Every structure is written in structure tokens, then in C-alpha cells.
Amino acid sequence: MRRIAAITRNPIAVALVASLAIAGCASKKNNVPNSAAELGLGGAGGAGAATPGSSQDFTVNVGDRIFFDTDSSAIRADAQQTLSRQAQWLQQYPSYAITVEGHADERGTREYNLALGARRAAATRDFLASRGVPANRIRTLSYGKERPVAVCDDISCWSQNRRAVTVLGGAGS
């Protein structure tokens, strides 16, 4: 007889992505902005208005996501800057655990893209760890191509979907 394993349910943290998707898709830029601040998403009070140490501060002033080249999990130079800021911030606010969510664009097959998203999340985790964020604060999770932020059918969207998003409070919560 097979044992029926107990199935537990944990909420999955949802990244603040809805407005980014709209702004990004409409802009059709080839240079993809790396943070909400660069997208002008600071709100009425401007980027500086976020409470220091808040998740809004992290998303707006630090940048919660990095982007990848097609079929690559290499951390680009622009992404290294974002991750260095993330590492600095996370060391300043050591109470946060994080989940790094790896994503792929739709131009690949489903199972391979699950693996690719996982590889991107691992590469992001390793970079943050190399910048001093303890690895035990970092959980990784792949969404493959299942959770695009930009949903048009061309490269302007695909480049935004090839991403790793650092979500605060994602691990152990």
C-alpha cells in the first residue's frame, strides 16, 4: 500500500507587479528598467517617500528585480548593480528573509522553462550570498513561464518576463 503523504499548504508571496506590467508593456523599451523607481512608480510623494526599511522602500528605491538575456542565467552588469543594492539593504535590515522567484519568458517549453527559472533564481541567490546575504535567509522558487508580468506577444514583453524577483518575507513565513 502506498502511504498518502500529508499535504500542507503555504501561501506564496505575491510580488508587486501589476502596475509594472502595464507601464513596461506600454513603453516598449528595449532597455528594460531595473527598478520601480526607474519606471517612475514612486507614487505621488516620489520615490523617497517610502518608509526606510519597508517593502515599498525595497521595491521602489532598491529595485526588487533583475532581468536576463534569452536562455541565460548569467547575472548581467546592470543586474549586478541592482543585486549589490539589494544585498546592502538586506544587510541593513537583517530581519527580512527573502524568496528569490525565477521566471522565464514564453519562448521556451514549459518544463525546460521551469528549470531555467530555477537556475536564474539560484544564480541570483548565489550572487546575493557572495555580497554578504546569509544563504539561510534566501529561499528560491521557480515559476517557469507561468507568471508573466508583461503579456504582449513580442520581445518588449519577453525581456521583462525573463526575471528574478526578490520578495521580502518569503522564506520561512
Add this chain to the structure above:
Amino acid sequence: MIQKLRVLFTAAAVALGAVTFVAPAQAQLVIDVNKGNVAPLPIAVTDFLSSDAMGAEISSIITADLKRSGLFAPIAREAFIEKITNPDVAPRFQDWQVINAQAIVTGRVSKEPDGRLRAEFRLWDTFANKQLTGEQFFANPQNSRRVAHIIADAIYEALTGEKGYFDTRVVYIDESGSKAQRVKRLAIMDQDGANKRFLSDGRTISLTPRFSPNRQEITYMSYESGQPQVYLLQIETGQRELVGNFPGMTFAPRFSPDGQKVIMSLLRDDGNSNIFTMDLRSRNTMRLTNSNAIDTSPSYSPDGSRVVFTSDRGGQPQIYVMGADGSGAQRISFGGGSYSTPVWSPRGDLIAFTKQTGGEFQIGVMKTDGSGERILSSGFQQEGPTWAPNGRVIMFFREAAGSGGPKLYSVDLTGRNEQQIPTDNFASDPAWSPLLE
């Protein structure tokens, strides 16, 4: 459930002595499914005699099955000259020759005193003036569609020499809601889109369901625990079970041909993915690959001796074949572009795949050594082939640019007969069952 009683003996066709003409070459009616340019066989499926609408309904299900296969051209009922009043005697073959029906299907449906459905059919060769086959079934009335599919399979087999694939089901992912927050639920339906029902509630993403050879179970991947993991699901009871106790993400599951093992990918801590099996009885796990690469989408050969899989160990996704113990992996895809989602044909002769080249996604087949590649379908975004149990038809999912979501399609091995499978919502990841029992 469905009891196949006996083959009906050839009805007396003796009275039909004088036949106008019979070309000798047409004495035996056979369709060669390997011929790409074969003209569909004109066939007349008459309404089964019954006291209610059931007879016409069964005939229309049979007609639809045969038509979708691309091998048959059912003749419109309006063209029929003879009205069948007694399916136990031979039809007036001349009347069917006139409308060029190469074969005729007649039958009858009735209710037994105990409430069971009784259905019988006969298949006639119009130009040879003889009955080719005939069978009689008893079934629960709610299985009437299955009875029709079984009859369609019998007709397909009698005329092609190949097993049919109509009495089968498909598990797939039902997709609803916005693309960015899409709900992805397990669902099951008959191969023609009828009798759909959900197998998961949609609160978490489910992907890549695949049938067990025993038809009662599926293996699939779900985010239910918070990270992607492989599960088993008993279709009828709804019982679920996590496969193994792996530390990381598990994905891309399939059963071994004997149903005793699940083969799948396990994410390594360094971000690469390797292929493992888990024996469902002993719970022993075995590592098949150990490369610094993504190894995924494993699929067994039907004899269980080899495994085909996707790997990017050479720099981009390509298809490899190795022994079932992980030995001797060899790349077999060399056609330019990248290749993934290989699936071994149940006949053992071909491997279906998804190929990306020139900004397109293609569904194709190749021989198991990688030679003889043929592309069956091309499109903006399509992937995920699954084989009909007779190895003659492939189902996959396609999202046309700007369509908003994917739909299911089938294509035969000639690539000429492509059909959309009707689903109420968007749909992806189809997996075809074996023939039902």
C-alpha cells in the same frame, strides 16, 4: 462496464446474387494509414435503429470520430438512397455503390428489461458485397458515448488494420483568467472533448499531467506545497500523494511503461536539474543523470529499456537518448534550432518533439536515432506533443499570437489532418490515455 458479447456472424447476403460490377482490386477494403496522400475513404454511417434519439446520437458520434481521423469521408445522410429498416440483413449494395460509399455501417440500439443499453453494429464492404465485422454490446446507458467510440474503434481497425484510439481520454490543464494570474487546473475529458470534469480546484498551479498505463492514476506537478512538486492522483477517488521526499523542486514526471516507477527531474542546489526515478512500491530512488546542465522532460521507450530527454549540456536544449540506467547518453537532434519535450511513441518507432527555429515553434517526429525528422505543424507558440495509443496521431497545444491563450490540437503523422479539440476554456499540456478497458 461495457460488455462486448460476441462478434455478430455475417448476415445472410445470399439473396444478393446479381451485383452490377465489382472491380477485382476492390475485393478487399483496406486503408493504408502510412500513405500521406491517401484519399479519405467514403463511408456511410446510417442512423442506428432505436425507439428514441439514441440511435442517431450514437451514429453521429461514430461519424465524428471517423471524420476527425482524416482517413474517412462520411457521406451526408441526405445522399442515402436506401433507408435501413433491418440492420440484420445485408443492405442493397447497389444503392450504396451509386453514392460511392465504399463501406456502410448499420446498427441498432435498444434498452434491455434490466435497463442496460444494448447496441450492435455491422460494417459492410459495399463493393465486395459482404460483412466485414459486427459486434454487440451491453452497457450502462450513461456509457453510451463510450459504446459509440468503441464501435468507431472497431470500424477503424477493420478498415486500417491498426488499433483505433477513440475510446480514450485526455488529461490536460484548463486555463482561465488573465494571463498574468492564470488559473491552471487539472481536467479530464474524452478524446473528442466530451464529458469534461475538473480534477483539481485551481487554488494552486497544476501542470504536466500524464496517465499511468493502468489508466486509473495520473502523475503531475503542482505548487500545492509552496514549491513545484510531483504528485500522484487517483482519478476516481481523488486521492493525492506526494512522489518522494526530495529536498527541492521536482517536475516533468512520467510513468515507466510498467507503471511501477515515476521518472522526473529534480532541481539541484546549484540550479541545475537532473533526472531521477522513484519506484512507487519500494520508494527507492535512482539518479540517472548527473550533469551540470538542465536535464528534463524524460520519456521511456515502450519496452522500458531507454529514456529520451531534453538537456542543454551542449549549450542549448537538445534531445538525448540514454539507457534506462542512465548509461550512454547520446544526442540525437541535429536539425538546427533547439529541441525539447521529446515523447517516445507507444509503437516505439518514433519520437515526437517540440522544435524552436526561426522564431517558430514546431511539432515534429524523428526516428529514435534522430534520423528522418519530419515537421508536422508550425506556429507562433506550440509545444507538448502526446501520442494517441496507436501511435498515429499526436495532440499538442498552441497559442496563436494575440489569441490570449492556448488551445489543444491534434495532427496525424502525415501532418495534413490538423484538428482543434473543442474545450470551453483555454487548454494546455494534453496527455492521451491508453485505450480504455
